[in-house]
Amino acid sequence: MVSSEEELSAGDAPTIVELSSDDVLRARADAVTKAGVGRKADHLLEVRGLSTHFFTPDGVVQAVDDVNFDVGYGETLGLVGESGCGKSVTALSIARLVADPPGKIVAGSILFDGIDVLKLSAEDMRKLRGKEIGFIFQDPLTSLNPTLTIGYQIGESIREHLGLPQKAAKDRIIELLAKVGIPRPADRLNDYPHQFSGGMRQRVMIAIALSCDPKLILADEPTTALDVTIQAQILELIQVLSSEFGTAVLLITHDLGIAAGMCDRVNVMYAGRIVETGTVDTLFENPRMPYAWGLLDSLPRIDDVRGDRLRTIEGLPPLLINPPHACRFGPRCAYIRDKCRESEPELTQREAGHMARCWATEPEGWIE
Amino acid sequence: MATNTTVVGARVAKPKASAGPWREAAGRLFKNKLAVLGLILVSLLLFFGIFGPFLAPWPYQVQDLQAVFANGGRPLPPLSPNHILGTDQLGRDLLSRLLDGARISVTVAFVVQLVIIFIGVPLGALAGWYAGLVDSGLMRLTDIFYAFPDLLFIILLSVVFRETPFGQALDGLFLVFVAIGLVGWVTVARLTRGQILSLKETEFVEAARAIGVSDRNIVLRHLLPNGMGPIIVAITLGIPTAILAEATLAYIGIGVQPPRASWGSLIAEGQKSLRADPHLVTFPAICIALALIGFTFLGDGLRDALDPKLKGKQ
Numbered sequence: 001m002v003s004s005e006e007e008l009s010a011g012d013a014p015t016i017v018e019l020s021s022d023d024v025l026r027a028r029a030d031a032v033t034k035a036g037v038g039r040k041a042d043h044l045l046e047v048r049g050l051s052t053h054f055f056t057p058d059g060v061v062q063a064v065d066d067v068n069f070d071v072g073y074g075e076t077l078g079l080v081g082e083s084g085c086g087k088s089v090t091a092l093s094i095a096r097l098v099a100d101p102p103g104k105i106v107a108g109s110i111l112f113d114g115i116d117v118l119k120l121s122a123e124d125m126r127k128l129r130g131k132e133i134g135f136i137f138q139d140p141l142t143s144l145n146p147t148l149t150i151g152y153q154i155g156e157s158i159r160e161h162l163g164l165p166q167k168a169a170k171d172r173i174i175e176l177l178a179k180v181g182i183p184r185p186a187d188r189l190n191d192y193p194h195q196f197s198g199g200m201r202q203r204v205m206i207a208i209a210l211s212c213d214p215k216l217i218l219a220d221e222p223t224t225a226l227d228v229t230i231q232a233q234i235l236e237l238i239q240v241l242s243s244e245f246g247t248a249v250l251l252i253t254h255d256l257g258i259a260a261g262m263c264d265r266v267n268v269m270y271a272g273r274i275v276e277t278g279t280v281d282t283l284f285e286n287p288r289m290p291y292a293w294g295l296l297d298s299l300p301r302i303d304d305v306r307g308d309r310l311r312t313i314e315g316l317p318p319l320l321i322n323p324p325h326a327c328r329f330g331p332r333c334a335y336i337r338d339k340c341r342e343s344e345p346e347l348t349q350r351e352a353g354h355m356a357r358c359w360a361t362e363p364e365g366w367i368e
Numbered sequence: 369m370a371t372n373t374t375v376v377g378a379r380v381a382k383p384k385a386s387a388g389p390w391r392e393a394a395g396r397l398f399k400n401k402l403a404v405l406g407l408i409l410v411s412l413l414l415f416f417g418i419f420g421p422f423l424a425p426w427p428y429q430v431q432d433l434q435a436v437f438a439n440g441g442r443p444l445p446p447l448s449p450n451h452i453l454g455t456d457q458l459g460r461d462l463l464s465r466l467l468d469g470a471r472i473s474v475t476v477a478f479v480v481q482l483v484i485i486f487i488g489v490p491l492g493a494l495a496g497w498y499a500g501l502v503d504s505g506l507m508r509l510t511d512i513f514y515a516f517p518d519l520l521f522i523i524l525l526s527v528v529f530r531e532t533p534f535g536q537a538l539d540g541l542f543l544v545f546v547a548i549g550l551v552g553w554v555t556v557a558r559l560t561r562g563q564i565l566s567l568k569e570t571e572f573v574e575a576a577r578a579i580g581v582s583d584r585n586i587v588l589r590h591l592l593p594n595g596m597g598p599i600i601v602a603i604t605l606g607i608p609t610a611i612l613a614e615a616t617l618a619y620i621g622i623g624v625q626p627p628r629a630s631w632g633s634l635i636a637e638g639q640k641s642l643r644a645d646p647h648l649v650t651f652p653a654i655c656i657a658l659a660l661i662g663f664t665f666l667g668d669g670l671r672d673a674l675d676p677k678l679k680g681k682q
Contacts, residue, residue, distance in 0.1 A: 097577055130579030143575040147389050147593045156589075157579035192388055208579060 040114035043070040044215055044248050045094065050108035052086075052093045055101060059321035063089045065272040067108070068347075071216065076242065076249040078263035078280075080256060080295070084317055086272040087252045091218045094250070095133055096125050113215060130157040134209030134247070136219040136238070140201035140226075144193040150177075150204050151189035154211055161212045176207040180237060199230035203237065210241060216248045223258065235262055256295055260284055265353075268292050271317050271328040274347065278354035288356035291329045327359065335360045335367055393597075396673040403669020409662025417474025420467030425450070428468040429627040432459040443645045454647050456637060462648065465629035466655055472630045473611050473659055476544060480610040481603050483549030484556050489592070489599065491553070492560025497568065497587055507561070510554045522547040522613065526622040540625040548613050552606055559602050563595025597674030604667035608660040615656055631656050 052064040064086040071077045079087045092098045093105050096117060110117040113132065120128065129135075137143040144153060154173045158164055164172060170189075177185030180203040193201055202222065209217050219238060223231040239262055242249050253259055259266050259280070266283050268276040268291065276289040287293055294313035315332040327333070327340040339359050347355045348362065360367040397403050416423070426432070435444055435451065436459040444455040446462075453462040495506040525547045529535035535543045567573065568591060576586050617623035618632030626633070631652040638648030 095578055097574065126580045126582065128580070129577070130581075135575065135578035137571060137575055137578070139571060142571040145572040145576070145590050145594065148589065149388075156576070156581055156585075160580055160582070160585075205575075208575075211579075 041111060043111075044073045044075075044113055045071040045250070046109075046111040047090075047094070048109045048111075050090065050093060050110060051106050052089050052098055052103060053106050054103045062272055062320045062323060063103075064093060065320075065323075067269075067272075067274055069267055069274060069277065071248050071250055072264075073215075074242075074246045074248055075265070076239070076251060076263045078259035078266040079250060079252045079269060080254060080259050080266060081269035082254060082295075082313075082317060085269045087254075087269055088220050090269070091135075091220050091250060091252055095129055095135060095218060096120075097129075097135075127161065130214070131161040131212045132215050134212075134214040134217040136202075136205050136209045136217060136222045138221040138224050140198060140205050143205060144201055146193055149190045149192055150196070153193075154204065154207050157208065157211050172211070173207075176211055177204075179210070179241065180204070180207045181233075182207075198226055199234065202226060202230075202234050206234070206237060206241065210245060210247070213245055214247060216250065217242060218250050218252075220252045221254070222251075223253075223255075231258075238262075256284075256299060268295070271323065272320055273328065273357065275329065275358070276356045277347070278350075282351060282354040286351075286354075288350045288354070288361040289329075289358045290333045290335055290360070292356075294332075327357075337366065393670075393673045397669050400669045400672060402665045403673070406662045406665025406667075406669060409658055410666050413470060413659050413662060414474060416467055416470040418471075420470050424461070424464035424467045425452070426461035426464040428460065428464045428629050430460065432461065435459055443641070443648060445645070446647050453651055454645075456634075456648055457641070460627075460629075462634075462651060465634060466631070466651060468629045469631040469634060469652065469655065472541065472624055472628065473614065473655075475541065476548070476614040477607045477611055477659075477663070479545045480548045480552065481607060483545055484553045484606060485603065487549065488553035488556030489560050492557035492562075493564055493587055493592065495557070496561040496564025497583070497591075499565075503561070506557070510557050513551065514554045516551060518551045519613070519616065521551055522617060523620075523622060525550070526617065530622070536625075539628045540623055544614055544617060544623045548610050552610065555606070556599060556602055559598055560592075560595065563598060564591050567591045567594050598671075601667055601671040601674060604663060604670055607667075608663040611656070611659055611663070 047067060047069050050064055050067045051062065054061040054063055067086070067090060069077070079090065081087055089098060089103070094110055094112070094117065096105070098105065105118060108118070112128070115128075117125070117128070144150065151170075151173055154176060155169050158169050158172055162169075173189060174185045177188065182188055182200060182203055188196075193204075196204065202225075205222075209219075217238075222238065223234050226234060235258060238249065238251075241247070249262075251259070251262055263280055265277065265279050267274050268283070268289065270291050276283065276287065276292050283292070284296070287296060291313070297311050298313060300310055313332055318328055318331065325344055326342065327336070327344055330336045330340045333340065337360070345357050345359045345362070347357045350356050350361070359365055397407075421428075432444075432451070432455060435448070436442070436455065436457075443457050444451050444459075446452065446454045448454055451461050451463070453466070455461055456465070491506050491510070495503040522544075526535070526543055529543055530540075537543070564587070568586075573586060573590055576590050581590075614623060614630060615632030615635075618630035619636045621633070621636065624630040624633060634652040635649050635656075638645070638652065642649055
């Protein structure tokens with residue numbers, strides 16, 4: 001853990017130092033216990049064999065292909081990978097927000113708190129969204145409606161799902177605004193989004209996501225549009241509040257530093273598939289997939305020699321139209337052998353709670 | 369010390385009322401001189417349209433025959449005693465008739481736009497939101513209406529229904545509302561559809577879906593208010609078209625039934641004695657021109673004020 005922290009903290013030092021504080025960790029442990037009360041299934045979210053495809057004029061894009069994972073009650077799970085690897089589509093699929101057409105969930109099941117989300121009627125699904133599943137979007141600048149006050153927008157899901165009377169709803173909105181750290185919440189209720197800074201708007205988005213006390217928050221790159229100092233504040237806010245409310249978080253990010261600081265477990269996605277999964281400790285200490293090595297290696301380090309180039313993973317992710325039956329990372333992998341070109345590896349167990357999809361790091365593979 | 373007081377003062381100061389996007393637009397509108405002129409003209413028209421009959425020196429249909437006889441059977445010229453703008457051939461006070469005309473124009477202006485809004489906005493919103501078959505169906509319907517020659521359609525409708533109770537309602541005005549409204553909703557429907565189509569892909573709509581807002585509320589609360597600017601402009605600029613259409617109809621003798629006085633029918637009557645009594649044509653023509661100018665300036669001003677891309681460029 002120590003070595004991996006050193007490795008990762010370089011890019012985002014303040015974030016990690018702040019977030020790994022013992023208090024937060026203890027609060028999170030409490031939250032996991034608390035969130036377990038009244039559970040209806042083993043895991044809050046069980047995704048099995050999820051495949052989401054996009055039917056485009058050029059062919060079927062297999063954006064998410066046979067993805068399996070669980071999110072425990074009160075747990076924070078990271079979903080990392082580069083652009084276009086299917087992270088966001090996975091999150092949108094869980095909330096059934098994939099635009100149809102052209103997108104379609106073609107296979108799999110998503111059990112949320114024991115309910116099969118994919119079998120719900122559109123109306124029941126609408127009642128679940130916002131109430132049980134909150135969503136934090138990437139860009140707070142465009143995710144708020146410019147013509148409505150933020151008070152109205154936070155109140156929207158409260159009115160829609162909880163049906164509180166006017167006064168109680170207003171009190172709840174003010175309480176939420178105070179919780180997410182907006183000064184003078186009662187005065188700012190009637191302000192419009194353009195009167196808030198980017199960081200403040202993201203706080204408003206978090207208030208909206210938390211407004212009905214959901215069991216799960218899907219956070220789709222919640223800090224990408226913010227600068228680094230604000231990032232740290234927002235992440236800490238998400239962590240503290242999710243602990244307080246006992247909310248599970250599916251955190252999508254391409255920043256491994258954030259994932260290491262925030263998450264209990266991490267899934268690495270590549271080309272629509274999960275290629276490695278494990279607890280933060282095991283995965284960062286002993287990654288078993290060349291793609292994960294590449295991601296970790298591409299982080300800038302504090303001890304880098306000045307003037308050195310940043311390290312990258314050569315090449316681009318493959319097109320997901322008719323992907324070949326082979327290792328999808330193969331073309332970019334330095335350790336590729338014939339076996340990788342002939343068949344696709346399975347996710348296999350490497351140690352307790354740590355799985356990877358790579359022929360080379362299998363016990364009989366060619367990398368130790 | 370001085371700084372201290374300022375800081376304290378600033379903190380205690382009551383926060384200013386929120387400058388919503390609509391308030392900002394109003395601010396931009398009032399900075400535009402032409403738009404303010406338009407607003408004044410429109411307000412005057414509204415005022416006279418609503419209160420005209422109470423201000424009019426005579427009822428619009430009463431004939432002051434004695435005065436006409438005294439004038440040798442000819443219309444009284446402007447500035448005559450009791451008739452400040454003169455009378456027509458039948459001794460009816462021109463000012464009073466113009467004021468009745470104002471009432472008709474105002475009614476036409478607003479009722480026709482209401483008809484247009486009630487048909488155009490819902491159809492456009494449905495087409496834009498549901499896309500697919502609903503969209504194709506509704507848009508082909510608008511194409512059909514769009515393809516009609518407007519005036520011909522209105523004349524046809526008026527002639528066919530003129531003798532029915534439907535055509536007689538409200539002195540024939542009801543038919544005018546329906547006829548002009550039926551050809552006018554198409555533009556607004558298309559505009560609304562376009563607005564909805566572009567806005568429904570925005571992220572705040574996805575965010576609204578993600579918190580489970582119903583389709584109805586997304587369209588009514590999120591999409592329409594954001595797309596309202598161009599629709600308001602189209603409707604304001606549609607008003608002069610409607611006023612002109614009504615005047616045209618009255619001019620060719622369709623629409624408002626005598627003795628009601630539309631500005632169009634006043635011109636039609638007046639032009640019979642254009643050489644001898646030009647005031648009978650001039651005054652209603654000026655009224656029409658001022659009304660059209662007023663709405664057009666106001667519409668232009670609104671377009672500039674409501675278009676966020678023009679912000680701060682004037």
